Amino acid sequence: MALIELKDINKTYNNGQPLHVLKGINLSIERGEFVSIMGASGSGKSTLLNILGILDNYDTGTYHLDGKLIKDLTEKQAADYRNRMIGFVFQSFNLISFKTALENVELPLYYQGVPRRKRQEMAMEYLEKMGLTPWATHFPNEMSGGQKQRVAIARALITKPQIILADEPTGALDSKTSVEVMQLLKQLNQQDGITIIVVTHEGGVANETDKIIHIKDGIIGEIEENTRHTAWGGTIIK
Amino acid sequence: MRELFHEIASSIRQNKLRTALTGFAVSWGIFLLIALLGAGNGLMNSFSGNMEQYVSQTVTVSGWRTSKPYAGYKENRNIQLDQRDLNYTEGPEWEGVIGNVSVATSSQSVKLTLEGRNVNGWMRGVMPDFQETEKLQMSAGRFLNVDDIKGRRKVIVVSRSQAKELSPRNPEALIGQWISAGSVAFRVVGIYHTDEQDFRQTCPIPYSTYKGIYDHTDKIEDISFTVNGPSTLKEHQDFEDSYTGALKRMHDIAPDDRRGIWVRNGYTDNLEMSNASRILSLAMWILGLLTLVSGIVGVSNIMLITVKERTHEFGIRKAIGAKPHNILSLIIAESVTITAIFGYVGMFLGMIACEVLDKTVGQRGVNIGFEEIRMLVNPSVGLDVALEATLLLIVAGTLAGIIPAWKAAKVKPIEALRAE
Numbered sequence A: 001m002a003l004i005e006l007k008d009i010n011k012t013y014n015n016g017q018p019l020h021v022l023k024g025i026n027l028s029i030e031r032g033e034f035v036s037i038m039g040a041s042g043s044g045k046s047t048l049l050n051i052l053g054i055l056d057n058y059d060t061g062t063y064h065l066d067g068k069l070i071k072d073l074t075e076k077q078a079a080d081y082r083n084r085m086i087g088f089v090f091q092s093f094n095l096i097s098f099k100t101a102l103e104n105v106e107l108p109l110y111y112q113g114v115p116r117r118k119r120q121e122m123a124m125e126y127l128e129k130m131g132l133t134p135w136a137t138h139f140p141n142e143m144s145g146g147q148k149q150r151v152a153i154a155r156a157l158i159t160k161p162q163i164i165l166a167d168e169p170t171g172a173l174d175s176k177t178s179v180e181v182m183q184l185l186k187q188l189n190q191q192d193g194i195t196i197i198v199v200t201h202e203g204g205v206a207n208e209t210d211k212i213i214h215i216k217d218g219i220i221g222e223i224e225e226n227t228r229h230t231a232w233g234g235t236i237i238k
Numbered sequence B: 001m002r003e004l005f006h007e008i009a010s011s012i013r014q015n016k017l018r019t020a021l022t023g024f025a026v027s028w029g030i031f032l033l034i035a036l037l038g039a040g041n042g043l044m045n046s047f048s049g050n051m052e053q054y055v056s057q058t059v060t061v062s063g064w065r066t067s068k069p070y071a072g073y074k075e076n077r078n079i080q081l082d083q084r085d086l087n088y089t090e091g092p093e094w095e096g097v098i099g100n101v102s103v104a105t106s107s108q109s110v111k112l113t114l115e116g117r118n119v120n121g122w123m124r125g126v127m128p129d130f131q132e133t134e135k136l137q138m139s140a141g142r143f144l145n146v147d148d149i150k151g152r153r154k155v156i157v158v159s160r161s162q163a164k165e166l167s168p169r170n171p172e173a174l175i176g177q178w179i180s181a182g183s184v185a186f187r188v189v190g191i192y193h194t195d196e197q198d199f200r201q202t203c204p205i206p207y208s209t210y211k212g213i214y215d216h217t218d219k220i221e222d223i224s225f226t227v228n229g230p231s232t233l234k235e236h237q238d239f240e241d242s243y244t245g246a247l248k249r250m251h252d253i254a255p256d257d258r259r260g261i262w263v264r265n266g267y268t269d270n271l272e273m274s275n276a277s278r279i280l281s282l283a284m285w286i287l288g289l290l291t292l293v294s295g296i297v298g299v300s301n302i303m304l305i306t307v308k309e310r311t312h313e314f315g316i317r318k319a320i321g322a323k324p325h326n327i328l329s330l331i332i333a334e335s336v337t338i339t340a341i342f343g344y345v346g347m348f349l350g351m352i353a354c355e356v357l358d359k360t361v362g363q364r365g366v367n368i369g370f371e372e373i374r375m376l377v378n379p380s381v382g383l384d385v386a387l388e389a390t391l392l393l394i395v396a397g398t399l400a401g402i403i404p405a406w407k408a409a410k411v412k413p414i415e416a417l418r419a420e
């Protein structure tokens, strides 16, 4: 079985006018893949990614993560999966503003009960990997967008997750920084074998990934193999 | 635990205004609680302290002008107690109910003098039983005895504070010395204990001596006695009615005349007073607790607002693995920490306020006509109350945190992340 297996996933938002967003998603993603999910704004990409990350639930269908059915989990179980299996990278970084870069990065380990000393050591190590050692004691509002996103990536990596879910990770960055962030993700995929799923509506960003999954009107459309990265002429243009 | 504290410290540092507001609500609440309880205690101390010296566990009766014509007599007749009344009081009818009986003359103001020092007092001719009925504790020497009465001795018993006025260095040395009371000299035989300081106090001399010098009649002014049996207010009322009824018959006073026989019942006065102070202390507690409850509601409200403001942050925490109980304990611990720290500050200030009250209002006397009393005596709360209040605060902090914490823990991660 693939690392991620979705069968006939349906999701309807019910505040006010019911909105059927995902209309039977079938998808499987293997361990070690580097894929992007592409589609127009409002096509349901974030909804799908949130279900994958167990941040939200789905109505019907089945979702198997690493062979386990993800359905009707308690909040505690869900939190545990998110903490150990999945790392999140968001468009708006989602760093805690009153915590330093170091404190932000070590927070997932706090929820694993790792002792403080060990946590700080590891957080420093990951910040170093991201080239952020001098910024360890800085607060998010003292850093550039690219730096903040690298702090967020360090935080996603610190629990050694199997999957990284990134929702428009370059959405708030300029093209140069966007390229750097995509290079970083590619490197993590190639060197550490982490499965990475990037949601984007930018062709240039999708082109950096090995497989492009198109989503349209709540259904999976074309799935493009893109190992030669030629889908969009190979550049990120903003 | 240390981890949690670190978490709290950083979020408190970040939310200074919020923390200050919450803290103020709590400090104020506990400050008022302590100050109120302290002032209440002071009021009660002064209450019972001031009363104690007048209200002894005794019944005292004396004659009074009648207010109604009866049996051929006109109203406004002067009633004077005599030997018959004393015989009746000591007689078989009240055997086992009326205990020690003593007679006393009325008091007269006197100035005691020794070697240029003087002090005022109320001189009174009494029988030896007076010590028992008035519950006088001797601090030196002895009380008047039967020989003093028989021999019409010129001896006197003074209060400890009077003794201090006359012989400041060594009050005990006063025993055996002759002091003058007006134009007559008396030898001091005893000093009785008293807590009060600057009031005119009774100086007992033998009943017979008083009669011989100041009042040459064989009339009886006052009969005092202790009572066993009646305990409730109603029982005392019944006893009084039945006892004074008999005296009224002997003196031809109308049975329904509210005057004629004057009764001062120390037992009922005490009962009424302890009722009053029970109500006062209850009122203080209710007031204090209401203040505290409003403090809790205040903290709870502010925590609710905080939780709402921090929803997005909790969403982030949940996304990276915080379980509901992590969020729950974070908020409750924060609430308790803030409540406890600021509660402690409030308590400290409250105790200072009690001290200030003691040093200002507490030292000032209030003139109530015939003498000065202190409004507040030792206004303070015990350490036990302060500790109880601290415990209460921690419970309060938990209570205040529970609803907001539960709200925060319950929000779904995706909804929390969407919040801005």
Ligand SMILES: Nc1ncnc2c1ncn2[C@@H]1O[C@H](COP(=O)(O)OP(=O)(O)O)[C@@H](O)[C@H]1O
Binding pocket: A013, A014, A015, A019, A021, A039, A040, A041, A042, A043, A044, A045, A046, A047, A048
């Ligand atoms: N919580 C929600 N309640 C109601 N409608 C929602 C909610 N979240 C998203 N939607 C709607 O669902 C559709 C898909 O949203 P989303 O998955 O965010 O799209 P994308 O990420 O592809 O832009 C949009 O029309 C959006 O307005």
Ligand SMILES: [Mg+2]
Binding pocket: A045, A046, A047
């Ligand atoms: Mg989206």
